[in-house]
Amino acid sequence: MTFRGGGPLDTSNVSGGGGGRGKLAVGGGAGLIIVIVAALFGFDPGVLGLGSDGSSTSTSSSQDQSAIDEQIQGCTIEKANEDTVCRIVATTNSLDAVWADIMPGYQPPQTKIFEGSVDTACGPATSDVGPFYCPGDQTAYFDPSFFDVLTDRLGGGDGPLAQEYVVAHEYGHHIEYLTGALQKGQRQGAAGPTSGSVRIELQADCLAGVWAFHADKGPDAMLEPLTQQQINDVIQTAKAIGDDAIQGDSSNPEGWTHGSSDQRVRWFNVGYGSGDPNSCDTFAAGSL
Numbered sequence: 107m108t109f110r111g112g113g114p115l116d117t118s119n120v121s122g123g124g125g126g127r128g129k130l131a132v133g134g135g136a137g138l139i140i141v142i143v144a145a146l147f148g149f150d151p152g153v154l155g156l157g158s159d160g161s162s163t164s165t166s167s168s169q170d171q172s173a174i175d176e177q178i179q180g181c182t183i184e185k186a187n188e189d190t191v192c193r194i195v196a197t198t199n200s201l202d203a204v205w206a207d208i209m210p211g212y213q214p215p216q217t218k219i220f221e222g223s224v225d226t227a228c229g230p231a232t233s234d235v236g237p238f239y240c241p242g243d244q245t246a247y248f249d250p251s252f253f254d255v256l257t258d259r260l261g262g263g264d265g266p267l268a269q270e271y272v273v274a275h276e277y278g279h280h281i282e283y284l285t286g287a288l289q290k291g292q293r294q295g296a297a298g299p300t301s302g303s304v305r306i307e308l309q310a311d312c313l314a315g316v317w318a319f320h321a322d323k324g325p326d327a328m329l330e331p332l333t334q335q336q337i338n339d340v341i342q343t344a345k346a347i348g349d350d351a352i353q354g355d356s357s358n359p360e361g362w363t364h365g366s367s368d369q370r371v372r373w374f375n376v377g378y379g380s381g382d383p384n385s386c387d388t389f390a391a392g393s394l
């Protein structure tokens with residue numbers, strides 16, 4: 107259990123998606139693995155230059171969407187301690203509260219929880235890409251089934267804070283969008299050990315740590331005091347999704363997009379240790 111207290115959640119910025127029209131060209135099993143590799147987390151379509159023609163006006167009014175919407179509307183803090191959809195919703199509430207507190211001019215993003223595929227202002231996406239943030243519509247996208255992939259296939263931590271870290275990382279991309287760091291990184295290269303992409307991703311990990319630092323503090327804190335075990339779950343997850351961990355023995359830093367396991371752990375800890383977003387300037391860091 108991580109959320110304290112009880113009662114309803116603010117669902118005004120969260121909606122159900124899914125049933126998107128388009129599908130990314132993803133092949134069979136091998137393709138799937140490559141895409142998940144590219145994803146973690148997330149394969150940000152805007153960052154990687156997927157189309158952003160904004161022509162996605164499709165009908166995502168499937169049964170999937172209304173079922174998820176219904177689930178979202180029924181979320182409470184109690185349910186957030188039990189099911190993944192409500193945990194995502196509650197985490198967005200905590201993130202909005204923390205960022206409104208520490209960032210002047212903060213504007214919350216939208217969050218869409220989908221199953222299968224979804225249309226975005228950055229183009230269509232499927233669950234295979236993992237969670238992502240699209241700057242074109244300032245929306246963070248999550249398919250809850252990703253969390254099973256994370257624990258069962260990639261070896262990430264299975265505690266609730268590990269899932270909350272994923273949500274906080276995508277919010278980190280929104281913060282980067284608001285500060286301009288996302289746009290700056292996009293101009294500095296999509297792959298390589300010191301690429302803009304790696305700096306964007308490590309900064310998002312750091313900003314997730316900043317959230318974790320604040321999330322259990324103060325009279326309005328939504329989280330129970332974090333435990334060492336919960337932090338260990340996050341560290342395990344950050345390690346599992348490092349580029350070198352995912353690429354294995356053949357890992358080539360020139361292909362990195364998110365940073366190594368050690369770097370991801372390090373930058374989460376920088377944010378978690380300081381609670382200060384200014385400590386997250388991966389663009390100024392001499393070594394990552």
Ligand SMILES: [Zn+2]
Nearest residue numbers: 147148307310
């Ligand atoms: Zn990311």
